[in-house]
Amino acid sequence: MKVIGLAIVVSAGLLSSALCAQESLLGTYSGRVENGRVRGGGSNIDLVIASDENGVVKGGIKNYENRCAGDYPLEGTRDKDKLELKATRVGRLADCVLTYSLTINGARLVGTNSDGLPVQFSRR
Secondary structure, X not given: OHHHHHHHHHHHHHHHHHHHHHHOOOEEEEEEEEOOOXXXXXXXXXXXEEEEEOOEEEEEEEEOOOOXXXXXXXXXXXXXXXXXXXXXXXXXXXXXXXXXXXXXXXXXXXXXXXXXXXXXXXXX
């Protein structure tokens, strides 16, 4: 019986840790897309993750510079430490199709955008 009780306590602890880890993704992140082809070397962006339920992630992104400047709602998926996000609308000229393929690394999200450019976010 002691072994079963210990297994239940350990399982509950692991489940609790998993739930806390998932909740920790929620919040606001500041980031930058590096691009040597544009003046200033890239653009600053903010990412908000508003929900993360059953592997479905929702939020938004704000681009501050360049042709894709503006606010874009995002939806995507989360699988362990991988996060795939896509804007649910395109830019003013229908030429800004934004996607992000990111790896969750603590309070940082690191990966690439739809143009294959490196992007990095840090939690505020």
